[in-house]
Amino acid sequence: MGDYFAPLLKKSAGTPRIVDVTSGAGSIGNRMNPNGFGSEFQVIPYRVSKAAMNMVFACQHRGFEADGFKVFLYGPGPTVSNLSPNNAGPGMKPTSVGAAPIVEMVQGKRDGEAGKYLEYGVDSFPW
Numbered sequence: 001m002g003d004y005f006a007p008l009l010k011k012s013a014g015t016p017r018i019v020d021v022t023s024g025a026g027s028i029g030n031r032m033n034p035n036g037f038g039s040e041f042q043v044i045p046y047r048v049s050k051a052a053m054n055m056v057f058a059c060q061h062r063g064f065e066a067d068g069f070k071v072f073l074y075g076p077g078p079t080v081s082n083l084s085p086n087n088a089g090p091g092m093k094p095t096s097v098g099a100a101p102i103v104e105m106v107q108g109k110r111d112g113e114a115g116k117y118l119e120y121g122v123d124s125f126p127w
């Protein structure tokens, strides 16, 4: 992924920024906690893909920070979308609310938080 996009982003007139969208479902620490958020969620391929996403983020952040890139890892938490039938139901925040932090990251308003795992509505989240 970085091989293809990084050369293009380096040509940016401004600061190059990447926002990787993860999920709490990819948190190994959370999954190891019997009472962790979403412990009933059994979609293993999705969990694995998001755990891998987290490593992609780590490699992008470490690989590109010297070039001035700002790389973010963001989990929106339960949000209305077409992801699954459950995402239309109760307990889901509006799509615009879940996506708002991404807009701020792209706009450069959260550059100080680059390189961190950011989960909507919580101060810190286990990897």
Ligand SMILES: NC(=O)c1ccc[n+]([C@@H]2O[C@H](COP(=O)([O-])OP(=O)(O)OC[C@H]3O[C@@H](n4cnc5c(N)ncnc54)[C@H](OP(=O)(O)O)[C@@H]3O)[C@@H](O)[C@H]2O)c1
Residues within 6 Å of the ligand: 021, 022, 023, 024, 075, 076, 077, 078, 079, 080, 081, 082, 083, 084, 087
């Ligand atoms: N919603 C949640 O509660 C929640 C929670 C945690 C994390 N997330 C993450 O948030 C991100 C967005 O998901 P969502 O909830 O908004 O789901 P969604 O409504 O299903 O949206 C997924 C989007 O990805 C696009 N897409 C899928 N496969 C693609 C491909 N091969 N190439 C290009 N685009 C592709 C889809 O395009 P089309 O519309 O054209 O199919 C759609 O716009 C995902 O990474 C998801 O894991 C969501």
